[in-house]
Amino acid sequence: MLTAAAKFRIRVNGRIHDVYAAPRTPLLYILRNDLKLNGPKFGCGLGECGACAVLIGNRSVRSCTIALSAVRDRAVTTLEGLGNSDAPHPVQAAFIANNAAQCGYCLNGMIIATVALLASHPHPTETEIRNALRYHLCRCGTHIEILAAVRSAAAWSAEAGQAGDGAVDDRATSHDPHEAAS
């Protein structure tokens, strides 16, 4: 059913955004088109591939299956919100160090899933790693490098002695009303 656009206030990467769209719009399109975030990717729109993953709290979710109206007051973190190339998040750094991409289209989902995994399992076993990534598809066959990256991220976070190293700061701090949909 078609429903009219309405204003929604969402919290993404620590900022509050007002967006104007139909309530059932998948969060993915809001992130990409209204917030101009390129981390989450469209891969299937069916919840199958994981390319669109984002963190909500510390949980990895598929933004193509989340309606804008269902986001409510939860903190959303995208790949951009984890870090940047000058100051990457430890998991991003591990993927970079292990050359864990070919085309890299799946990379967003792999990194997000890894951050979520390490938040809940700071010392994952090989099986836990593979199961956490099981429903993330990569067609280039970068699995070997990705597994290596996850293992080294896990080792780093264990070394740092804090499971929470993988967690993200989801406190909303700033509010920029000019970020509304354009």
Next chain:
Amino acid sequence: MTDRHDRPSSDYLNAPDTLVVVRPAASGPDDLFVAISSTGLVTAFNGHVDLGTGIRTALAQIVAEDLDVAFDHVRMVLGSTAATPDQGATIASETIQIAARPLRFAAATARHYLVGLAAQRLGLTPDDVTVQDGIVRPKAVSNRSVSYADLIAGPTIRLELDLGAPLKPASHYRIVGQAQPRVDIPAKATGAWTYVHDVRVPGMLHGRVVRPPYAGFDTGAHVGTSFIAVDEASVANIPGLVAVVVIGDFVGVVAAREENAILAMRQLRVTWQPAPDIPDLNAPEAALRANPSTARQLTNQGDVDRGLAGAAEAMNRTYVWPYQMHGSIGPSCAVADWHESGLTVWSGTQNPFPMRADLAKLLDMPEERIVVARLEAAGCYGRNCADDVTADAALLSRAVRRPVRVQLTREQEHLWEPKGAAQVIDVRGGLDLEGGPAAYDFETRYPSNLAPTLPLILTGKVPPVADVLQMGDRTAIPPYAYGNLRVTVHDMPPIARASWFRGVSAMPNSFAHESFIDELATAAAVDPIEYRLRYLRDSRAVDLVRAVAERAQWLPHTKPQTLGGEGDILYGRGFAYAVYVHGTFPGTAAAWAAWVADVAVNKVTGDVALTRVVCGQDTGQIINPDGVTHQIHGNIIQSTSRVLKEQVSFSSTAVSSQEWGAYPILTFPDVPDIDVLLMPRPDEPPLGAGESASVPSAAAIANAIFDATGIRFRELPLTPERIRAALNPLPPPAPPATAAQSGWRHWFPFAALAGLGALIVTAMPFRPSIAPIERPRANVFSAETIERGRLAAAIGACNVCHVGHDGVAFAGGRALDTPFGAVYATNITPDPAAGIGAWSYPAFARAMREGVSRDGHHLYPAHPYTSFAKSSETDIQALYAFLMAQPASPSRAPETTLRFPFNMRPLMAGWNALFLSSASALADISRSPEWRRGAELVEGLGHCSACHSDRNALGAERKGGAHLTGGVADGWHAPSLSTSRFAPVGWTAEAFYDYLRTGRSAEHGAAAGPMARVIESMNALPDADIRAMATYLASLNESAPSVSEASAAAARAIAAGVAASRPADLAMPVAARLFTGACASCHAETMTLTSLALTTSLHADRPDNVILAILQGVDAPTSSQAAIHATAASDVPVSAGMPSFRNTLDDQSLADLAIYLRARFAPDKAPWTGVNEAIARSRAASP
């Protein structure tokens, strides 16, 4: 904005303070290869593109090496028609081997010039200086130096490319041959990289295409001519719709917002000619043999026929390769900006220059006015040789004269990507008396793979006539010295649309070569590697084979099954070797590759696990060892996936695999250990590494399975059912035979109509009209009353039915399907004409309690006034106040016109006489106040019985024993609230509370269909009311379990589901894979969602709710975080919804999936009958 443009070559060619290396062009500007600025920054240009293989990094290494500058001073520009030389299509692993050559010489040309000039400045000869990182110094100890940057000043220094310029000897290399981190990954890992999907230009709109029904086929008279009509009214309600564009069979929509373009694409009604039947390509052998072909003999040595006649035993074998998908993870995407003076496209094409020519033809525009800016796409492995979407975007941009971004859907990508072609190979041979090969007669059939850019065909610009090309000959010549050898290729037109796919025909050809020689070795009782080495003449191949055998610690053996097994598992090890030959016959060899594959075969299930691969490759000189290793890893994983899992499915008219469940690919748990061996050949020319390691895959795995099982497999993919059928040719266990007793009760079996006429005499059919009033002013109602009314509307979920088409609250118009026809919910906003603004309170109360409209006509009982009759006067008054305080909507709901006799509204009077009891019933004072409140809400305003009670032949809720024991809403079965009928776990008050508050209960799962909307509406209610409803509802069920009983029952149901998964997987492997690919990312047992084993709909006696949920998806109820935290379901993931699979799964897949789900998650229940009928019903209820 992310508007990425490479600067055109003209920016460099005449720039001051710049050195350029060019190749003069016959016409137009010079081809530019290298530009060095006075800051020492090097920009290098290559006409090929990076397909995710890392050539951007490897090419920069080559330039840095031969120019002698630091690696990070080099930036590559790849495949932009405005900037780079035209070096043709990026195919066949040619970039490093072929396209990089002029670049390397361009770097050497510049180095030669700059070093000479520097030496002159230093007063030395070039032999007396050295250069490092762009700084030239005397060889003798000295602190004098000159940098390249110092030498570049003033007017442009223009050097012509010198293909004789001296190259550095490999022994002097510092950068080439060293592992170099990929330059693109830091940006890709942080979301800062601009893929073609990420291009945004000002004023950009969003387009989507609607493709014709002959999905995946592009030849035949119907192609481009099947369009009949489009109904633009079908998308008239889409906000921001800009255009519907039709040109021949090309149909597209453009809208301001992406989600609305998607909606328009889904909603647009297009009429097409039905697609014609196609040959059966699911088992492609017959179709390929029947496809008209021309035989082309590649070689004929010795005397093959005599050799065959003299063979001790004829070995005639056929190998069959299925159609496969490239399966790019990111569906194709492009942005186009058409304007009178020209066209710019941002494209992920593999072939920027051919794409420009296609666009010129499509748009009747000279090539010079078109710029193809190439950005990286998702890995495409040959798919983007026909980058249809670039042309789609160009057509839509021209139509709307604005920039348009188009992305295909997953379904369109699966259906329409040009496939990797099927192939059939026949080998005739055998052993001679000495155990050598008597003869080798090899015939291969390969449909051509040069799919044109689709819009050219759809619009009729290019006739839909299939070209026959010579493409089946890649590695068709076996690598072994067979004395009597004949090789024939049958060139044939395409059947399904196809394009190059990694390894092309070389991969199937090598499957045959390497399987056959393995068989010869076994027949000759010789170790398979030893046997190959007897006939392998190429010394680099011999070195490679020996090195790989040694690395893998190969144990020579002369028969299979020497590795034994454990329990159900058999171990095996296989070898294969190939050199990938590409290009027009006789072609060019890329890297050599060899595999040793270890498998574990489960002899009961047929599952094959590839546990380890040792892969050796001779790539010649290696530019970036990390890059080559990654390519080998990627090739091994992708080709293993193809060999074990992949096959495109077809219906009788089109491709039918539309998502990853129908076309599964290898995932993390199945990734083998891989050991890569790179042959050191620094002094040999570099060879293509992008595909070679795929080529031996199929034979190595099939040979390993033979080693494990003693059975040869010659047709792919090697699915468990194929292996099982050969190992254990028993039928899978039949599902239990007894069908479920249908307890489904329909609305209205039309038995009791007769009595209705008689009633008219006794009931009063016509009721007086109540005079209209002025719309009451909002300030006549107190804020408290309005607030109470808001809650009353929430509990009554008025807006679930009365919502306007465009989402305007209470504006009406929604059709409620009843067996008599559609009843339209009315506008209940205070608009005096369209709504209830002219209704006095008595008129409103009469409508609510007696079902009589203000003007005296009877309302249909879809309006549940029989329930509302039980609610309190205060609530009805408050509801009136609340509605009167809402914004008025002038929208008029359609008239309800039912079938006779139900169109006789006066008959409803008789109906009321029968079924309406207005007594305010629920005053059982022996019960707690909470219970009584719950009863009032459930039985009154909440009108739960309107959906959850069965109705009789006259559309009235049945009373007594049938009350709240299950009914129907919008085609969904509304389960019993009083008996926990079907639910595997009884409902506790706690579960009712969780469910009503959040839309989920840990022991029952999530609300779907209309109930999800009801729960959303009840968000407004205070907790106490929800608790009251839960208490009342739980009390209806005499055998309600305790909390601990419920969780024990849940554990039992889940355990039963887990136990049933293996037999279900064995019995229905295709559906099991569909579940894994399409459902398990949320519904696997390891996920936090409630197990499907607890879902009532899977235990119900009809499959309708399951099918409806799959077709319509499930919107997550938007309960607040606080509410979720307050419940036992707090660990459920945030409110992910379930997408609709209406357009993704065909009826066959839906039926398979429903049957599988039942067998797996409700194993104690009989299989459903009537699944196909339920699908038809559910499709009809899911417009």
